[in-house]
Amino acid sequence: MTIAIRQIHPVFVGEVSGVDLTRPLSRDEVAALEAGMDRYAVLVYHDQKITDEQQMAFSVNFGPMEDARGGNITKDQDRRLQVGMNDVSNLGKDGRPMERDSRQRAFNLGNMLWHSDSSFRPIPAKYSILSARVVNPVGGNTEYADMRAAYDALDAATRAEIEDLVCEHSLMYSRGSLGMLEYSDEEKAMFKPVRQRLVRTHPVTKRKSLYLSSHAGTILGMPMAEARILLRDLNEHATQPKFVYAHTWRVGDIVMWDNRQVMHRVRRYDDNQPRDMRRTTVAGESPTVAQV
Numbered sequence: 001m002t003i004a005i006r007q008i009h010p011v012f013v014g015e016v017s018g019v020d021l022t023r024p025l026s027r028d029e030v031a032a033l034e035a036g037m038d039r040y041a042v043l044v045y046h047d048q049k050i051t052d053e054q055q056m057a058f059s060v061n062f063g064p065m066e067d068a069r070g071g072n073i074t075k076d077q078d079r080r081l082q083v084g085m086n087d088v089s090n091l092g093k094d095g096r097p098m099e100r101d102s103r104q105r106a107f108n109l110g111n112m113l114w115h116s117d118s119s120f121r122p123i124p125a126k127y128s129i130l131s132a133r134v135v136n137p138v139g140g141n142t143e144y145a146d147m148r149a150a151y152d153a154l155d156a157a158t159r160a161e162i163e164d165l166v167c168e169h170s171l172m173y174s175r176g177s178l179g180m181l182e183y184s185d186e187e188k189a190m191f192k193p194v195r196q197r198l199v200r201t202h203p204v205t206k207r208k209s210l211y212l213s214s215h216a217g218t219i220l221g222m223p224m225a226e227a228r229i230l231l232r233d234l235n236e237h238a239t240q241p242k243f244v245y246a247h248t249w250r251v252g253d254i255v256m257w258d259n260r261q262v263m264h265r266v267r268r269y270d271d272n273q274p275r276d277m278r279r280t281t282v283a284g285e286s287p288t289v290a291q292v
């Protein structure tokens with residue numbers, strides 16, 4: 001089999017054929033996929049009946065996996081999946097959809113806000129790899145927005161204004177916008193804001209992109225209201241339909257995206273029926289800016 005990548009959106013996203021992700025990949029295959037990620041920022045694969053172990057083995061082709069601790073309010077004893085697998089389903093440990101008033105469910109609904117995975121960590125994620133195990137019958141598309149194209153379309157004055165700005169990101173900001181304002185001392189320590197540049201440069205292609213995320217809640221040196229208006233304007237600009245690809249899931253699909261170049265969100269779905277999506281995350285290599 002030979003890997004082929006076909007662009008399926010005017011500005012980004014490649015659909016990959018000629019590869020079986022359940023098997024070990026050759027060095028050339030990994031290089032072809034990594035080059036595809038640099039170019040398209042999102043890669044879509046179909047008909048990959050993958051196990052958790054195979055998905056983790058595929059992920060480490062692109063770098064060490066991210067330590068998932070500190071990214072959720074779910075306690076270790078309540079986890080449905082093994083360490084290394086991020087559970088982005090609507091299911092509790094018993095395998096059934098979570099209760100509507102559950103705090104865990106409310107927290108997970110934050111995935112429906114535009115974000116970049118792990119932008120709340122001092123070293124944010126490189127790639128996310130999401131596999132569809134059970135697809136919900138209603139809604140549940142994942143949408144991706146190309147932050148390079150969004151940056152390129154900014155006017156010169158805005159580019160100059162934001163070039164050196166640094167934001168603070170925290171899960172408490174994204175969840176706070178959904179009305180989740182109460183956290184234990186342990187959670188507050190875990191969700192302590194981190195600094196991220198607002199404009200970042202891709203290490204390989206050197207393309208600049210907007211580094212936006214619902215986790216961003218302040219901009220250093222700017223009054224909060226002013227910062228939030230600017231972030232809101234930039235988000236509105238960056239998520240115009242011309243920069244967005246909507247993925248409709250089929251069982252066996254895997255979508256892999258570069259969190260340094262795109263934002264994403266999940267659309268609403270029928271929460272009475274199961275949706276089993278499992279993510280692995282490839283760790284980033286360095287912070288975007290010095291932390292305090």
Ligand SMILES: [Fe+2]
Nearest residue numbers: 111115116117
């Ligand atoms: Fe996400």
